[in-house]
Amino acid sequence: MNASIFWSDSRQLSRPVDIMVSPLGQHEFEDALEFNGISYHIAVSNVAKIVNTESNIETRVESGNITFTEFMRHDEINAYLDQLAVNYPEIVTKEVIGRSFEGRELILLRISxxxxxxxxxxxxxxIHAREWIAPPVALYTINQLVENPENAGFYQDIDWAIIPVLNPDGYEYTHTTDRFWRKTRTPGTICHGVDGNRNFDARWRETGASAWQCDNTYTGHRVFSEPETQAIRNYILSHIEDIKLFLDIHSFGRWLLYPYGYITDDPDNVDELRTLGQLFNDAVYSVNGENYTVVSFANGLYYAAGTSVDWVKEQGIDLAYTLELPRGGTGVRPSSRRYSAGRPRDVGRF
Ligand SMILES: [Zn+2]
Known part of the structure; x- marks a missing residue:
């Protein structure tokens, strides 16, 4: 098991997990799986090749512009948001709701x-740095609302508040140093970073989270230890009367997950959550023929305590979802190279 990295942390028996293994250890690893009767298939045969492809960007986007053909850096994203606020002052407001540990602005765009x-x-x-497909989806939503006049009806009666990059320190770190970094960048005594989506005050650290600072699901040493989660908490509490729908965007998988993560019991408004989730699925399916699974976090993936979606539900925001987008920033897509009767995998990275 040397030189292997768990990409997901299944906490239930008989659930699939994703593990990245170094070429040197691959044969030994496969032998061990087969010896123990564990079915598997190779989803990505060469991760480095994909990472090199997505990182090898020669032309940068012109400042203030948007692109969806390459992954933008944090300052490029901010320049676009700034430009929108300048170009569309009647509907766009840029708010800095806090600063990351390393001092980057946490920017929220309000469309009204x-x-x-x-x-x-x-x-x-x-909030999870390596999930690169999440910011473009938030930015595309912003782009289509603001810059496509056909969509003006979508903000006549409701407002939109969108944060494209909640964990900019981690996001930049995935561009400069470690493509697979997930957490914030606050220093610990041994390891850096906290899993922001285990840091909320919702049955914090009770299940599906780690108290060990070097783990990818490290809870932090107390609830809301991170400036990023503090900023979200403060904003949501100060707008609690207005926020009717909360969406936390992640990758990968095709999941629309509603509360709860810490328990398999369904919330009181589960019928409403499922009905709206199915409408979401129908809308996506009508465009690209892909189906999402609409299910509670704990029933769909596994237990996780201290998540934002559970916390906002407990604050009284009834329509709360975690969206797991397919494929993610690494372009990960299961290949056809299948070695045994393993289940088709679409495991979220939450
Ligand atoms: Zn995630």
Whole structure:
């Protein structure tokens, strides 16, 4: 098991996990799986090749512009948001809701036709740094709302509050140093970083999370230890009357997960959550023919305590979802190279 990295942390028996193994250890690893009767298949035969492809960007986007053909850096994203606020002052407001540990601005874009205290859709992306597909989806939503006049109706009666990069320190670190970094970048005594989506005050550290600082699901030493999660908490609590729908954007998988993560019991409004989730699925399916699984976090993936989606539900925001997007920033897509009767995998990275 040397030189292997768990990409997901299945906490239930008979659930699939994703493991990256070094070429040197691959044969030994496969032998061990076969010896123990564990079925598997290779989803990505050469991770480095994919990473090198997505990182090898020769032309940068012109400042203030948007692109969806390459992954933008944090400052490029911010330049686009700044430009929108300048170009569309009647509907776009840029708010800095806090700063990351390393001092980067945590930027929220509010899209509104005016007035106050309107029902608000709140969305955040990239609390997990390596999930690169999340910011483009948030940015595409912003782009289509603001710059496509056909969509003006979507913000007449409701406001949108969208944070494209909630963990900018980690996001930049995935660009400069470690493509697979997930956590924030706050220093610990031995290891850096906290899993922001285990840091909320919702049955914190009770299940599906780690108290060990070097783990990818490290909870932090207390609830809301991170400036990034503090900023979200403060913003949501100060707009709690208005926010009617909360969306936390991750990858990968095709999951739309509603609360709870810490227990398999369904929330009181599960019928409403499923109905709206199915409408989401139908809308996506009509475009690309792909189906999402609409299910509770704990029933769909595994237990996780201290998540944002559970916390906002407990604050009274009834429509709360974690969206797991397919394929993710690494372009990970199961290949046809199948070695045994393993289940088709689409395991979320939450
Ligand atoms: Zn995630």
């Amino acid at each position: 036709s005016g007035g106050s205290q309107k029902p608000t859709i709140f969305a955040e992306a990239a």
